[in-house]
Amino acid sequence: MKRICSIIILCFLFKISYSLAPIVKTTYGLIQGVEDDLVYMYLGIPFAKPPINDLRWKNPVDMEKWSNIYDASSLKPACPQLNCSSRMPAESCPPNYSEDCLYLNIYVPKNLNESKAVMLFIHGGNYQYQGANSILFDGRRYSNFTDTILVNIQYRIGALGFLVTGKTSDQANGNYGILDQRMAIMWVKNNIFAFNGDPNRITLFGQSAGAESVSIHLLSEDMQDKFNNAIIQSSPMAIPFKNYEESLLLYNIFTQTLNCSIQDMKCLRSKSIDDILNAQIVAENKVSSVKLLEFFEAWLPWIDGKIIKGQLLDFPKWIKSANFQFKQFIIGTLVEECYIYINLAFPNLISLAEYTGLILGGFKQHSIDILLNYPPNLLANDQRDQLSVLATHWVFLCGSRRFLEQAINSNNSSLGYYQYVFDYSLDFAGWDNFTFCYNHSCHGSDMPYTFDSVDDYFTKDGKRLAKSHLTYWSNFAKTNKAGSSDGLEWNEYKLEKKSFLKFKKDFNDYGQDYKKKQCDFFDSIGYYY
Structure with a gap:
């Protein structure tokens, strides 16, 4: 490459x-x-x-x-x-x-x-x-x-x-x-x-x-x-x-x-x-x-x-x-956004005691609630994976959902908004020394597919994913509607029906109310401490 x-x-x-x-x-x-x-x-x-x-x-x-x-x-x-x-x-x-x-x-x-x-x-x-x-x-x-x-x-x-x-x-x-x-x-x-x-x-x-x-x-x-x-x-x-x-x-x-x-x-x-x-x-x-x-x-x-x-x-x-009135927008996150940051910040394993200390120091009066909702993995010597999940939900996913729902509530209109989740790891050797990101959807993993800029290195499935990405993005730019790609219509996000599109291996898919429990929890305690 x-x-x-x-x-x-x-x-x-x-x-x-x-x-x-x-x-x-x-x-x-x-x-x-x-x-x-x-x-x-x-x-x-x-x-x-x-x-x-x-x-x-x-x-x-x-x-x-x-x-x-x-x-x-x-x-x-x-x-x-x-x-x-x-x-x-x-x-x-x-x-x-x-x-x-x-x-x-x-x-x-x-x-x-x-x-x-x-x-x-x-x-x-x-x-x-x-x-x-x-x-x-x-x-x-x-x-x-x-x-x-x-x-x-x-x-x-x-x-x-x-x-x-x-x-x-x-x-x-x-x-x-x-x-x-x-x-x-x-x-x-x-x-x-x-x-x-x-x-x-x-x-x-x-x-x-x-x-x-x-x-x-x-x-x-x-x-x-x-x-x-x-x-x-x-x-x-x-x-x-x-x-x-x-x-x-x-x-x-x-x-x-x-x-x-x-x-x-x-x-x-x-x-x-x-x-x-x-x-x-x-x-x-x-x-x-x-x-x-x-x-x-x-x-x-x-x-x-x-x-x-x-x-x-x-x-x-x-x-x-x-x-x-809020303009229409698409908003989304990757399933493992913080995996790269946690591994960069903590090159060595995080013990149970260190995990607990980080929660107590970072979340203050909400620490007990955080530990109840994101308890350490008692069967693992290293808590970095659990910390990555917590950080991804807090910093990226749930905050983005909160932004989206506040925009819809502020508008009180029929304008179309869209949510996506990106669950695809690089299918080529593009992470250099960041070896821990291979086979993970680390922050930034979507960029090569967003631009289709290194298409020669993609697998057949990566090429499919990139083309669907570009199709939805450009549909939205041209018509204010995400439309369809490969026969899959991207449904608008409604407060009563929280639809999302998942970019993933083999075939994209859609669902409803992604990580509802986790995001409802963060909505209840807030995001800034």
Whole structure:
């Protein structure tokens, strides 16, 4: 697999073996892309000025128009990141990075006889890793098979995207990564017509931190006219955003590591990217909050009352207008989301006593209830599997169900919503050193099938699964209905009939009320402790 991935990346980076695509006229100027036998590609299009020098830790600034034809024939570097391969397989990590990284890629079907639905993807990676130039997000097969326009965007991550030093305009106010996403979405809304896209059929979809981001945009009243519907893949709904004080704790450690004085932005802006990335790692490895889940996402949005109104499950803090109506969405999780995180956090076995201690420390007044509902396995020496089940239900599955049902209750309408469960492990050797994820549906296992990006490595069954995935996703983007694939109709989720689709080996299937007992339990005790 490494050789094929390297060849694909080299083709993009060095502009070889592609013909020129039609020139398009945007509100910023003309753009020249490239084409292969599948699609037209417009790669590395800037949607904001480079966030460098004085624009480091500033809100994104709109691009100026250009006079020459913009060369969109190669991918741009990802935003700065360090140790990506410690969290995900090395071959899926971006091949390079730069602080000048606010770019997007557009993949356009060659069938131009009618305007196309648009699918805008926001990558995950703990708000610290990944980028649109990852091999995972190669959109050629996706766009060609679905007959939709695929857009991949980048946004600032880590300390560059989420550092908070103060609330005044001369300080770093954080949430820059979310503001970057908003600007990219608006760029697409205002310019996708030039690529034969329908600006009234834009679907936001994202995975992990990208799915959290999609959820933020769904809840933001001022973003409602920028997209049509959404798909939320593996959003860790129970991971809490920081408050102001918690953000400053992380900043203080970060600043001390860089030998800068408190609120000395000139000093911070003088530091090299390598210095910033190293200080970021030091800060996140030190305890800056008593919240157990902060270790999963140390650098993330904070509740500023403007862009981020509250936690994702605190709907009343977000929605003030009586006329607000939730857009339709698909939401789902994998059956073993936290298996990778538990095994990374605890490389050695967890004893019964350690398991009990983790529950007592993490769930406080709810510890006894948690132990009654998720008791340790008394027949096993290692409790990691049980902890993985608990964490998956709490952080991903049940929080996502809660988000879904709150949206339905808030709307009180007949709009269609859909739930899925993904129960399929990689059918090719794609986990590299993360050997514990083989034969498990670890977090991220769905991404190769979502994009069909490494189809040559799939088994026959993997190819079937990928095609069904793409079919449902694109049906929803085109019509607001998931429709059917391989003869299986995906039924809408109703409070009185909680239907879900399961992506699984051999044949997809459907059911009702997935993990009802477990999710009813978490609904009763809440998600943030």
